[in-house]
Amino acid sequence: MFPKRKQAPLYLLTGLIIGLAIGLLVGYRIFPVQFFDITPVSLHEDFQQDYLTAVGLAYHADKDMGRAYSRISQMMSPVSIDTLRTMNLRMEEDADNKPYFEQIRSFINELQAYMNNTGKR
Amino acid sequence: MGRINRFIWFLIMIIIGGGVGLYYSWYVKPAEFVDAALYNMRPDYKTDYVLMVAEIYDQEHDRFQALVRLDKVLAPSDPSRESVVEAAIENAQNLGYNPVDLQKMYRLQEVISGERIIPTETIDPTALYVFEQTSTASAGQSRQSSSDDSPQETPTPTPNNSGVPEADSDPFNTGMQITTDPNATPMLDLPPAPFPIFNNNSGSGNTAGGNSSLDDYFGGD
Numbered sequence: 001m002f003p004k005r006k007q008a009p010l011y012l013l014t015g016l017i018i019g020l021a022i023g024l025l026v027g028y029r030i031f032p033v034q035f036f037d038i039t040p041v042s043l044h045e046d047f048q049q050d051y052l053t054a055v056g057l058a059y060h061a062d063k064d065m066g067r068a069y070s071r072i073s074q075m076m077s078p079v080s081i082d083t084l085r086t087m088n089l090r091m092e093e094d095a096d097n098k099p100y101f102e103q104i105r106s107f108i109n110e111l112q113a114y115m116n117n118t119g120k121r
Numbered sequence: 122m123g124r125i126n127r128f129i130w131f132l133i134m135i136i137i138g139g140g141v142g143l144y145y146s147w148y149v150k151p152a153e154f155v156d157a158a159l160y161n162m163r164p165d166y167k168t169d170y171v172l173m174v175a176e177i178y179d180q181e182h183d184r185f186q187a188l189v190r191l192d193k194v195l196a197p198s199d200p201s202r203e204s205v206v207e208a209a210i211e212n213a214q215n216l217g218y219n220p221v222d223l224q225k226m227y228r229l230q231e232v233i234s235g236e237r238i239i240p241t242e243t244i245d246p247t248a249l250y251v252f253e254q255t256s257t258a259s260a261g262q263s264r265q266s267s268s269d270d271s272p273q274e275t276p277t278p279t280p281n282n283s284g285v286p287e288a289d290s291d292p293f294n295t296g297m298q299i300t301t302d303p304n305a306t307p308m309l310d311l312p313p314a315p316f317p318i319f320n321n322n323s324g325s326g327n328t329a330g331g332n333s334s335l336d337d338y339f340g341g342d
Contacts (some may be wrong), residue, residue: 010132011127011130011131011134012130013133013134014134015130015131015132015133015134015137015138015139016134016135017138017140018135018138019134019135019136019137019138019139019140019142020138020139020141020142021138021142021143022135022138022139023138023139023141023142023143023145023146024140024142024143024145024146025147026139026142026145026146027142027143027145028152029145032146032151033146033147033151033152037161037162037163037164038157038161038162039162039163039166040155040162040165040166041157042156042157042161043159043162044157044158047157047158047159047193050159050190050193051159051170054170054173054174054177054190055173056174057171057173057176058172058177060175060180061177061179061180062176071169071173072218073286074166076166077183078286081247087295096189098313102305111326121324
């Protein structure tokens with residue numbers, strides 16, 4: 001009779017791998033982490049455009065550039081005029097924000113002047 | 122027995138592996154949330170966004186656009202836009218927003234809830250129209266009772282030099298002439314009621330507190 005060879009506990013490794021796969025699947029797909037209380041930095045780019053439009057139009061309503069700059073800096077830090085201009089150009093393709101293209105463009109120009117005068121970046 | 126032990130250990134390893142996977146996906150490297158919506162923002166950012174909507178409405182007076190903008194911060198769990206604005210106002214009060222900003226938010230709330238109509242143009246209370254009884258009525262009656270069946274000639278209004286057509290002073294053939302009287306007492310300036318006006322249903326059905334209000338005023342039994 002040949003002695004019975006002791007089998008490696010492959011079933012343990014198999015169980016571990018299966019459990020790992022199930023855990024990752026549940027953690028990333030089925031019950032992913034729900035984010036609440038985010039800042040405007042984490043907004044989708046479409047919603048960032050909406051946020052920019054709101055900030056720009058609110059500036060034209062109250063002419064408070066300090067407040068407008070503070071709001072924009074919540075969306076991006078440091079504030080990048082080039083990025084804002086790119087977002088403004090994309091407004092031409094967005095039916096919701098297209099009517100406000102010129103107003104946002106003038107707002108960005110005034111924001112740039114404000115940042116140059118105050119040395120803010 | 123050996124097989125059962127192996128199966129139990131197999132299940133235990135699955136549970137351990139699952140725990141490791143969850144720990145990794147929830148704590149070590151959770152999914153990055155870079156495509157959030159406006160309603161996922163922190164309450165203070167949502168409050169500021171509602172303030173922006175109020176500021177924009179204060180200038181544009183475009184209710185529809187205000188509703189569209191508020192829809193973007195309306196989470197699936199929020200019952201209505203009004204609740205979002207109310208929560209924003211409450212948060213703004215707690216954060217110490219200045220009264221001017223709060224006033225704009227109150228106005229926005231009134232507009233979207235429709236609780237109070239905010240007039241966009243003022244009405245001149247002195248621009249009243251007073252109906253005056255003229256002799257045209259008697260003349261009209263006499264014309265009707267006339268036995269003359271010949272058609273009555275309607276006088277053609279003489280054109281004025283200003284180029285603005287004159288309004289028909291009797292468009293409905295009432296026999297009364299409409300004129301403006303700038304010296305007329307404004308109808309809005311009513312004297313105060315001499316007594317409180319109660320809504321009291323007569324009969325056996327009593328509204329809550331209706332009869333008691335009258336009794337309190339007139340000194341009931």
